[in-house]
Amino acid sequence: MLTLKQDHSELVVLSVLAIGPSYGYAISKDIAARSDGHFKLSPSGMYPLLTKLEKNGLVTTGWEEVKAAGADPDSTGRRRKWYTLSDKGHKQLTKRIEHHRQVQSILDGFVMPSNQSAPESELANG
Amino acid sequence: MLTLKQDHSELVVLSVLAIGPSYGYAISKDIAARSDGHFKLSPSGMYPLLTKLEKNGLVTTGWEEVKAAGADPDSTGRRRKWYTLSDKGHKQLTKRIEHHRQVQSILDGFVMPSNQSAPESELANG
């Protein structure tokens, strides 16, 4: 199981929402499924993140009352909060992907296979 | 200027030290130079990080007294703390690179160009 940092979590959630509207629980299942169980975003990571996205205007939200098949008509029913990526969210995602790729490319300059071998050089303390 | 998160900072510092021993200020200049000024690790990020690496046994350290050319013989001189990647540090670096690549590869599954286009699909609410 690989743990996701906030930045990566946001990137993944925005990416999932770019496909279409969804809600917390479904997003979390989606992430687990689409990463073959390697990525996991727990409720305590998911909901503060979604709230933040909402506050920043990257998503719009709406409640759905999920009526059960044979449910008590008086029952409140299970509530589901849908998240839809806004225009701002789409732009933000594009921006983040760009940023992500740039960081990757520069990082790769440091993390080359050559770095893993012989540290025998004597360019110190001389 | 791209800001580095702790994880990336550690990866970069370990990578720099894999080439050979160095010290805080030099590492920070090295990172700026080797990233064309895109990455920056400030003193307040660098020294706590180096201390942590030392505490975790990923580096060994030693002080060097840097005598100036025409310096006062009684002068203490400038002190330089050298950091050398330990065996444990080398192993840790290899491990982190592996982890980094794995995260990248899975992340790329989410962040595909296709995600940036038309979110018209109706696979919600069904």
Next chain:
DNA sequence: AAGAATATATCCAGTTTCGATATATCCGAA
């Protein structure tokens, strides 16, 4: 002699992290 560069290091207020916890509904099995 002043100021920029070299060099290491801590402080601290704000943010992030993430397991634990709380609440409530729905569904299938015993």
Next chain:
DNA sequence: TTCGGATATATCGAAACTGGATATATTCTT
């Protein structure tokens, strides 16, 4: 019909992290 697992959203709080500001001291350049 009752129990447990799955569905579903949300907060708490201790610990860790972040990064600008600050402190200290030496050396080089002008």
